[in-house]
Amino acid sequence: MLEQTMASESAPAEQDALSVEQELPTEPMTINLGPSHPATHGTVRIVAELDGEIIQKADVEIGYLHRGFEKSCENATWAQVLPYTDRLNYVSPLLNNVGWAMAVEKLLGIQDPERSQYIRVIAGEVSRMADHLTMLGAMSLELGGFAPFLYGMEARELLYDRITELCGARVTTAYTRIGGVANDLPPGWTDKLKGTLVKVAELREEMDKLLSKNRIFIDRTRGTGVITREDALDFGFTGPCLRATGVDYDVRKAHPYLVYDRFDFTVPLGTRGDNYDRFLLRVEELRQSERIILQALDQLPDGPVIVDDWRIALPPKAQVYGSIEGVMAHFKLIMQGPQIPPGEAYQYTEGGNGELGFYIVSNGQGKPYRVHVRAPGFPLLSALGHIVQGHMLADLIPTFDSINMIGGEVEQ
């Protein structure tokens, strides 16, 4: 009897609540994320229109980190551009260095010595690992997991230590040169790197264990930030974000450059194209990078690390101080830079987040006439609004993490 009365009393109350909700005027709320929100790695502003917790429309505004990279390049010599490229993707600068050097070499029609190619592969893959570890750590941190972030950072710093020994700086590397690399590997470096890789592998597995079977992490990432295969291609996705949707496209395999065709490695693919797939895919890519580095270290040939052409590469110091030709070549290269014949080239390599392209035009006047950088993060970020539309605001954060946009390259 009592139960019946309670049931009959609660029914009208529910109806009242419904009708009140229908009568209340509601309007979408607009909130700003950024430009300096801690969860937006760089400085991106996202203007989100919310209906409750659902994002109806997200407008991504960029440009807060714009510093005129392309205009700067047009006013510097071909060699002077190289340090600027460090600042593009500042998490994996060596990959940018390699991309730039290869673009100029394409225009020159030369190829760097075999040993230099191997060193570029090794340095590039170390950089890629640092890039992925940073992304994995940052993603974990922003979803509330502090410990995996520390593991990731520790592993990254171990790799940065090796990079420091290689070129004297953590991130402002400027290591490659047109026609080769700046210097040979330091003595004992390869053994140190092998030791580092073992430690990095331990930390990577630790991170993987902590996250990929973690209920909270899975709930936050599985099924969020989904993009279909067709949409991903339509939005110009490349790299891990495209492969997470199942498209087998990796520049290292599709258009092998340097000596990538000599290594045995697989390109991991995802199936669902969500945040979790993008996360797992990067963990697997860390393993593949390690495989590539170990094979490259085994195969590493002896020989010069830069072309022996004084019109392109600096002569050895003994020649500079001991011969008039050496002094002249050194002076000409420093003051005027290498002379690149007229023409244009689009060189693409696999960067940390996808296809890193340099479109360069030369008119033979000693400076790049036009430099355009195809930043892999640019198309990825342009799709962010599309990915999060109709989903919860909280899903924006892991999505923003997993596409791993880097302000330095996207905003040039």
Added chain:
Amino acid sequence: MSQRALDLFVQNFGDAVKATGSSHGDEWARVDGARIQAMASFLKNDPALEMKLLADLTCVDYLEFDPQKRLALDDPERFEVVYHFASVTTRERLSLKVRCGGAEEIVVPSITGVFRTANWWERLVWDFFGVRFEGHPDLRRILTYEEFKGHALRKDYPIHLRQPLTPERRVQDLIRGPGPGPSSLHAPMSQRPGARPNVKADDYD
């Protein structure tokens, strides 16, 4: 490398193709801009090409390309918009180039309707070169701000020109921007023409 793709393309759009070539192993075709939408759609949807990826879209200002002969500011072929298409299945690549320019507003049809990634690339080109893409849903500046005057990657945009939104503090002898300073070599950078006190953005454009 992608000669097959170029041949197929020329077969279908022969009358709109002005020149073709291959530079450093990459095939390109210079085409009539008016039909770029149909071309992009063909490249994307043709079963033999399947160029579903618009890898890159950019622009070049050829104003000072020939140091002996500077083009006129309103030269009809001053700008070249470059599209890089790629196929993830056949691994082929093809570049299309569209020349544009003129005294009036420079207009090229937008391909945002075909490739959604073109949305931001076209905004980037509009921002830095002032090429207007007809039919673009939301053609705003992307990296610079609304109040910015002129288009910074045009060759006639002075490299040392600054357009701050708030007044900048005056710093003596601070070299801003890359490249050698203007001709008066011994003057401090801040006093060289076009360098420091030049914050009157209205003078340009």
